[in-house]
Amino acid sequence: MRSFAPEARKRVGPKQARIVPIVERLLVEHADATIALTFRNELELLVSVMLSAQTTDVNVNRVTPALFRKYRRPEDYLAVPVEELENDIRPTGFFRQKTKSLRGTMKMLVEDFDGNVPRTLEELTRLPGVARKTANVVASELGHTQGVVVDTHVRRLSQRLGLTRQDDPVKIERDLMKLVPREYWGVFPHLLIWHGRRVCLARRPRCEECVLNDLCPSSRV
């Protein structure tokens, strides 16, 4: 839970009045904000997002070109020995667990979804190793946004901006779904992620350069 000095809250006003200006300013500031993973189709999207757990998108993008040349259909992930797939994704870390998840997911795609990637959060979260955050990212990229992705940047910035008092990602998502207009649910996490990488850094937020400093109760300027 976070609390701000009453003066800071008073200075910036209620979050309901700040949310649209926050989104609009970030849309201008980070017009290039999109998912940083590289993929060419829905299967590659799903695999990239699954591999990105506990590692950076840059790291995943280093591994996937060769991976996607070799594994083109869900069946391809099941056709090689486990150790071979483990080896092919090893640089992304946690490769044994990720291999298990990938194989379980590919099996279910083949058996239950005719080899296609489903669109609803309910179906996506049935896939082994696919938690709500992964499902949200995939659904959103496929144009079926059903929630707000909460990663480490979204969590930190939502808290700093006084958009939530929660710490748990599921509760933060609930707060953001109530606050952020639905048409922005897909882009909002990308905006916070890019703002978090470029300006509102974890250790040293650059408040003096931040376009949100008059709307942010944590601003140091």
Ligand code: SF4
């Ligand atoms: S004003 Fe500072 S703390 Fe607030 S969003 Fe900007 S960089 Fe982050």
